[in-house]
Amino acid sequence: MPKDKDGVVIASLSGKWVSWAHTTVAYCAFFSALIVGMWLHFHKIVQNEHYGYPDEWFPSVSATIGDRYPERSIFQLFIAVTSGPRFALVFLWYILTARPGRFAPKFVGCVGLMRTFLCGGWVYITSTDDHDWHDIFMISYLVFTLPWTIGCLMLSPMNQQAIKYRKMLAGLFFGTLVPLIYFFIQHKVHKVAGAYTKYAFFEWSLILFDVGFDAVTALDFTGLELQVVDTRRNGKGNGAMLSDTLLEKAKDDRMRIPQQLLGENFSWDYMIDIAADIYSGFMFWSILTSLGVTIWFFPLWHMGISGYEVLVLTTASPLLLGFRPIRQAAVNNPRAAYLLSLSGLLAFAVTMPEVRLFAVAAGVVFTCLAWTGSFYAERSNPARLEAKITAFSLGLIASSIAKFANHSNNPIWPIMNAENGGWNKTGLILAILAILRSTRRTSSTYGELPLPAPGAKNESSIFAIIGLGGLLFGLHSLLSDSSTMILWVWDGYPVKGPLAVPHGAWTILAMGVGFLIGLYRSGLTQTWTLYGVACTSAAIFYGNPGWFGYYGALVLATYLMALIPTFIQSAARHSPGKTFGSAFMCYNIIVLAHVWVVAYAFVPGGPLLRERTDLVMAGMMLMIGAGVFATTSYRSKVSKSKVHESPVRSRFKTYSVYSLIVLELFSASVAYIRFPSFNYEPYNKDAKVVTAGIWTVHFALDNDMWSSERRMRDVIKELEVDVIGLLESDLQRIIMGNRDMTQFLAEDLGMYADFGPGPNKHTWGAALLSKFPIVNSTHHLLPSPVGELAPAILATLDMYGEMVDVLVFHSGQEEDVEDRRLQSEGIAKLMGDSPRPLILLSYLVTEPKQGNYNTYVSEQSRMRDIDPSDWDRWCEYILYRGLRRIGYARVSRSTITDTEIQLGKFIVGMSEGGDTIVPESDIQPQFRFPAMFKGEGVRGHAYHVLDDEPRYYM
Template structure:
């Protein structure tokens, strides 16, 4: 037997066999289960909730490995055998890549361990055992696959063959996710026969690519050897870390390799500092975006200018930095200014709307002052300045991710509280800790700073920055905003808020990386041309084409942030940042005027001119591009020369923070994916309960977000289909929200909204327990007043096609508008060949004026109760259905308009107008008893004091 200096070598084995063993056992587990399952239970494992054989003829991974015996047991046995080689593989990879003081190898090894444990979770808790926990472990495993794959690529030794295979397999893995998601949506949303089989092929491909990626380590582990040595006493060997020749040579080279970007010395303290900065950026955007929605409450109730709108100017506090004494205070005592900005987060403690508004305005005043002062102070230190700018950009992404997680409401806004889903107290505590942490180092303002740039105009960078801030806020502060612009109804022809909101967040992340790593590219005129083209495509197209333009525009806007801020700080901060926020405010007002033209001075000048606002925004950004290139921009080589270690370290923290946010967004998209298996409340009786409600933009009478209160009453009233009016919240003044996300998900309903915010209406939405087969969005004639939106949808109700029309008429002051709109709606109703229900806001008295156009021979519609004379706005009309009940329910303090409800039986002929007592009505046909008398939470049957029923 061979000898070594410590004893006899009993067994020796190349390290590559660890990889080979891992690969063979893993493939045997999956492929063995597939072969056994196809042989024994083919028809059972290819069946899904919609189709079976022959429409579906290949099983998914979950159905194969978790549903049946013995394939389930065979799979679990082989995966158990895989665990040993798996942990050995992670250990060898760590030895291969470890460097003294390097953080990345430890991070990647930790990710590998966590990923392996998560694999055990979804392997041994199958979808049959517990579907939710199986999915949680599975999506967590996929989330950790991204940093594991990227980490292995970044740390890979200089083995060209191994690197080539890793890039190929990683590209195939992540590339497969796109068609995988597409065919899953085709199966789940569109119920396309055979789509799940194609999805299953891509799902199995992911398994092959995932295991194959780890199999490449065999090429790297050939340099390792395992030995079992017979020795006496303690081993005298020394543990020497492996190093490859290329990296040893690079230590003597001044040039920096991409690997060194990830293998710098890291510390948890510095990482916590970076996270504190990012959270501070999250606070900035949370406070800024809450100002519009708190101001909006007052003109909303005044139906016009309230006077509080002047507080939009709270953003212009940076003008004060033009005063030397104030600038020195802000620069040298930034901690206190940041702490004062937290007034914006403490607003939730007051129940008085005015107090909350002024608290938010104070927060905006101090937060814009603090951030501008920090940019100015850090400009002598490029690394710290870049970290601060990155924190602002990542804060915007974090704000959008938080809204994505909380279904379009920011959990720390002043309209949120513990009762409606707010995390205000937690957010405030974290904000205080973040400020204390991020400002714990000495005030940089005490360091010598270069004087402000005296050459060139400060106006040009201010214009550019103002346009950019508006673009970021109006389009990117919520992941669903751009989706609502391009949404065009059913059948689905474009993106959905979930899961495709994650695409917008990914585009924002990509733009952030371009601005961070290729600032020279971001400010080129070629890239500007791409951004303008993307904006045009986004504005002019619906569906996926428009959304592709939106994603490119999101990427472009995020990429500009570093260069625009660096251009602005070359001048006096009071002039550039003060003016930029003033210009931003002008854009915000224009953004409001395009839809509120009927209620504001000079409104007709911007009526329906979103195209003009978009054009001027891009022109302003073009001025900013000119300002960044005017004084001779740094070349890529000059920028690389400034790539000193501390700056690379800050960038690494920024990249890690971004990866964490994007992984969180991907997890949210998976967990929130709609089930589309909704059921009406009285399926056995074929009863439909339909309602209409004007919801006042999801702000209640006391300025709290009202989605949860709306959800409760809609659910308790057992409403199957409801029209919601004044429901378009996708503007800066309304917080860029989408209340249909929360309501549809919590109530288990399909949602349609439209026309979108680029069509300049106050919004109409439709929620339905029944599948929406087709829907079209309409703008009714409005030559003088506000635009009137309508949704005409065909629903599959118990196998019968029924049309539902949701409509909001114009204001009382515009008689011609309302006349033309009544004629337009009457034609839409008359042209429909199916049974139809109108859920509407008509602004007319019963049996007078335009009422006789809506209820006429041309429309063929009937009033749900023609004897109800006490109506002015809300009406329910119908035809071709048996009406069995009608009720009016008080609103409580949710809005200023009641809920009107109608009950119908599908598939039966129209009944009579005879009113009958409730005792003669079958129990399944009745309205809920809980709203009788005093009702619940301020909701009760009123006007008639009880529902009406008809024979």
């Protein structure tokens, strides 16, 4: 036997057999379970919640491996055997790729180990055992797959065949995710027969590609050999140990480790610096986006101009930098300005709305000053300026993700608190730490000598000002929430376009792509060709619903994010007070125009911009075009002044990409976790009872300026409402915070949601929440020649197997008499044309049995008033036909809004019945309204008006 200096080699094995063992046993685990399952339980494992055989004829992975004996046991047995080769594979990959001082191999090795443990988590804890933990392990496994795949690609030795196979399998794996998600949505949302079988094929394909990707290591491990060495040389193997050696090490210059991404030593200190900068950017966008929603509270209650709207001008505080002492203070002592900006986060501690608003306004003043001062201070240091712009951009992405994770509310906004889902104290502590960390350095800390400032004395700044103003508006109005552009293109059921969840992650992904373009290929944004593509995309987005419009939105989102570096660099070449201050003034002007298009009935000169979002969008793109002109005018000068890509800039870009990957993975995880289940059930399904309600919710801001979704959730749940119309519910504007109240309510209450017409239709909004599946819905704008637009949603619901129409409607103002007359005729026609039973949940602005009431309740509409004897109504009404009405109640609003809740109880499948009022004792318990709201009620909600009791009918 051959000997070495330490002992006798008694056994040796090529490393490639570790890969082959892993591949063979892993495939055996999955496909043996598939074969046994198909043989023994075919009809059971192809059955899903909607269909079975023959509509569905191939099982999903989870149904195959987790539900039944013996396939589940066979699978787990083989997976247990797979663990040994798996750990060995990860270890050999680390040995093969490790180099002294390199962080990347250690990181990828740790990721490989985590994937192995996480695989064991979802294998041995099935969805039948514990659905939540099974999903947590599965989501984490998929999240770790991305860095594992990218890391293996980047660390691959110079083996062209292995690299080719890795690229091909990685592309197939991630490419398969697109049709996988598509068919899952077809199954889950649209309930398409056979869609789950197609989904299952793509799911099994992921298994093939995932295991196959790791199988490629067999081509790299041929140069590795495992040896068993007898160190005591007694020939019996006593005390033998496993010695993993590399027979022939690849040379460093043959390792394909890109220097720009994974080549340098990793530094946690540097990573913390980057994270602190990004969190500072997150603070900026959080404070800025909170200003509009706190201002909005006051004109909302005044029903017109309140005077507080002037505080929108606080964003123009960089104009103060025109004064030399203030400019010097902002440039030389940025920490003070950043710390003073925290008043915008501290505002949550103030209960009085007026004081809270002024605290936010002060925060906006100082955060705009601080960031402008930072951009100007770093104008002569390309690396530092680029770093600040990167933090600004990633801060916007982080802000959008925070809202995505928190149902479109930023958890550190001043309208949030510990009771309604806020994380204000945590956010404030992190903000202080981030400021102290990020402001402790100067440009010289980075070891780069500042270049001479690229002066612009002979250049006009007007185009840079206009362009930056337009860009800031575009970023704020469209990208500060991942659901905004989705709701622009939402067109009702059946679903023909993206959903806020999960497709909000696609918007965030497009923002990430734009960020990378701006980071690595910013020159593309200075071309008129790309600007033309962006203008076309904006037109497609504005003019088309569904997927086609959303594709335009994704391109526009990518373009806007890519513009940030060049536009800020262009503005920083000039006096900061003039450029940034004036840019924010341009931003303010277009923000007001953006509000005027829907608030035209309450503002001076409103009719000039009535329903002209097209003009606002065109104005934004023209302003951005001016900015493109400004960047192209000095492109040649900038290219001449550029120096080579320094190690500092390269390193900062690397860590920026790390940060972006973390943010995007978090976004994808949120999308997966929040994916709706669509398995909702009404409260009294055995009795075939429907409780329907109408509520004007005042834009989800309560009387004390707190976000009210959770308080609304509580009362809706306790009243056991199956279907409810919510009016004044469109929050997708800067002045309202770009929010979507239906996300939290629908998800937490377990209801389908319809939102419409969208933000680009210029209404105050209508929404429908339903425990019953929404089979079809259409959005309508009723005639409104003078006053505000009147939205309506006509939806067909599957109530216990019977199709029932529900119409949610908000009429115009009291002052617009002709509008309301025309609207009553339009709604009467919609109701009369419906061939099905129907419930109207409405805000009619009329007195009972007078005027337009007689159009709503007429021979044409064929509708009945839920209680003709209730004379104390002016706005909210419930009408019905084709259902048995059994109850009616009015519930006080507490301090959530200024309008009560009205409720009706109906039985599906029975005739309408009479108007005889009967005592509650004559009504079966399952037909009664909840008793907890009698008397004093709960939390300020109680039955009132109707002798402080619900009414019941025969």
